[in-house]
Amino acid sequence: MSSAVFDEQANRWDIKLESGQRAQAQFLIAAVGLLSARYTPAFEGVDSFTGESFHTSRWPKEKVDFTGKRVAVIGTGATAVQLIPEIAPEVGHLTVFQRTPNYCAPCRNSEVTPEEQREWKASYDTIHKRIRETTVGMMHEFDPRKTFDVPKEERLAFYEDLWSKPGFTKWLSNFHDIMTDLDANEDFSEFVRNKIRARIKDPVVAEQLAPKDHPFGSKRIPLETNYYEAYNRDNVLLVDVREAPIESITPNGVKTTEQEYEFDIIIYATGFDAVTGALSQIDVRGEGGQTIKEKWANGPRNYLGLQIAGFPNLFTATNAAFCNYTVCAESIVEWITDCIRHIREKDLQRIAPKPQAEDEWIAYVNKVAEGLIITKAKSAWFMGTNIPGKPPAVLLNPLPAPAYRAKCAEAAAKGYEDFVLQ
Ligand SMILES: Cc1cc2nc3c(=O)[nH]c(=O)nc-3n(C[C@H](O)[C@H](O)[C@H](O)COP(=O)(O)OP(=O)(O)OC[C@H]3O[C@@H](n4cnc5c(N)ncnc54)[C@H](O)[C@@H]3O)c2cc1C
Numbered sequence: 538m539s540s541a542v543f544d545e546q547a548n549r550w551d552i553k554l555e556s557g558q559r560a561q562a563q564f565l566i567a568a569v570g571l572l573s574a575r576y577t578p579a580f581e582g583v584d585s586f587t588g589e590s591f592h593t594s595r596w597p598k599e600k601v602d603f604t605g606k607r608v609a610v611i612g613t614g615a616t617a618v619q620l621i622p623e624i625a626p627e628v629g630h631l632t633v634f635q636r637t638p639n640y641c642a643p644c645r646n647s648e649v650t651p652e653e654q655r656e657w658k659a660s661y662d663t664i665h666k667r668i669r670e671t672t673v674g675m676m677h678e679f680d681p682r683k684t685f686d687v688p689k690e691e692r693l694a695f696y697e698d699l700w701s702k703p704g705f706t707k708w709l710s711n712f713h714d715i716m717t718d719l720d721a722n723e724d725f726s727e728f729v730r731n732k733i734r735a736r737i738k739d740p741v742v743a744e745q746l747a748p749k750d751h752p753f754g755s756k757r758i759p760l761e762t763n764y765y766e767a768y769n770r771d772n773v774l775l776v777d778v779r780e781a782p783i784e785s786i787t788p789n790g791v792k793t794t795e796q797e798y799e800f801d802i803i804i805y806a807t808g809f810d811a812v813t814g815a816l817s818q819i820d821v822r823g824e825g826g827q828t829i830k831e832k833w834a835n836g837p838r839n840y841l842g843l844q845i846a847g848f849p850n851l852f853t854a855t856n857a858a859f860c861n862y863t864v865c866a867e868s869i870v871e872w873i874t875d876c877i878r879h880i881r882e883k884d885l886q887r888i889a890p891k892p893q894a895e896d897e898w899i900a901y902v903n904k905v906a907e908g909l910i911i912t913k914a915k916s917a918w919f920m921g922t923n924i925p926g927k928p929p930a931v932l933l934n935p936l937p938a939p940a941y942r943a944k945c946a947e948a949a950a951k952g953y954e955d956f957v958l959q
Pocket residue numbers: 538539568569570571572573615616815819854855860861862863866
């Protein structure tokens with residue numbers, strides 16, 4: 538979709554696709570994804586490279602032959618962390634350009650036995666009920682104890698146990714105050730740094746890979762399998778672009794302030810213009826012709842992450858809670874469905890939040906986020922600070938998922954009084 542213009546007379550969205558096709562709809566649901574708008578830094582000369590290059594989210598459909606090739610990976614976020622250990626044994630030489638080291642945690646994927654599969658399937662109802670109750674919509678739940686209320690030896694044993702478990706356990710089943718108390722967080726951050734250091738043979742590289750400029754969990758934790766071991770290989774080089782920033786992409790490769798590196802393939806693992814990026818890229822015009830870009834010039838504004846004042850009958854489904862998205866998406870879809878049903882039953886034409894409700898919601902979200910470490914990383918998509926020039930803002934509403942759901946339910950139960958209904 539390239540544009541959507543609200544026709545204030547007809548109360549319809551006039552929609553245009555890239556193909557030139559047009560459509561009209563009373564309601565427009567923007568389900569464009571929170572991590573779907575790829576971000577490639579505007580390096581000078583980016584189009585001049587004569588080899589093959591692509592972004593991790595636009596991986597070529599044909600199998601890429603890395604055999605013997607000189608390959609660059611720019612970025613060390615979630616996608617880089619997954620691909621580096623996979624391609625390192627195949628390439629001739631791999632150079633990883635790192636700006637921010639991440640606290641990567643072992644994924645610990647394993648084969649699911651038929652018996653485990655049967656058990657999981659028999660528990661679907663229990664699991665489904667549980668994930669609607671937890672803070673982040675997963676089977677994990679934060680531990681109610683405070684970090685420093687637990688004696689050191691017991692704390693370390695707890696960390697080791699978390700570390701041995703799969704998935705996000707070590708983040709989202711940890712002591713709850715690692716997300717609010719910087720000292721508590723530092724206790725676990727150092728535990729993770731030591732886990733990283735222990736896996737890297739070269740102490741200089743180990744320090745480069747051990748994050749020290751942001752708290753654990755203030756950026757999304759990448760889950761990995763054999764990521765750190767890749768740096769022990771003779772054919773893998775880590776370049777710290779904080780020390781020597783990338784100046785340009787040249788026809789032959791990548792030029793930093795220190796030297797030029799030659800490559801056959803450059804992979805941009807440079808992330809996403811998260812949450813608001815995909816919608817901002819569409820020419821959306823609401824009441825009075827205001828564009829979404831104008832509306833969001835100083836940061837995104839919305840009510841409940843679901844609707845935007847001045848953009849009637851537009852629903853957004855991307856900036857919900859800090860949550861397992863597929864779970865939270867369900868409640869968003871349910872809310873939007875009920876809302877549209879209400880409009881139809883009452884024979885109304887349009888709905889948009891009152892500007893005051895929007896102002897109060899944004900103030901509330903910022904207040905809740907104030908004490909949380911998710912606001913503390915210098916460069917993180919949670920806050921939009923990975924994109925140069927993007928106004929820093931709390932992009933994922935920080936309420937626990939059940940509290941967020943209750944807020945949305947309350948707004949509907951009050952007869953949508955925070956909305957202008959026409
Ligand atoms: C590396 C990575 C790791 C992730 N890890 C997690 C995780 O651990 N937990 C989690 O909950 N989520 C995670 N996500 C987020 C994940 O994107 C969402 O959970 C999930 O994909 C959201 O589903 P969706 O349908 O809302 O959006 P998407 O799956 O992103 O789908 C959006 C769709 O909209 C389309 N679209 C965008 N713009 C336009 C346009 N202008 N016109 C037409 N179509 C358009 C896109 O092409 C795409 O098909 C991760 C994402 C990435 C990239």
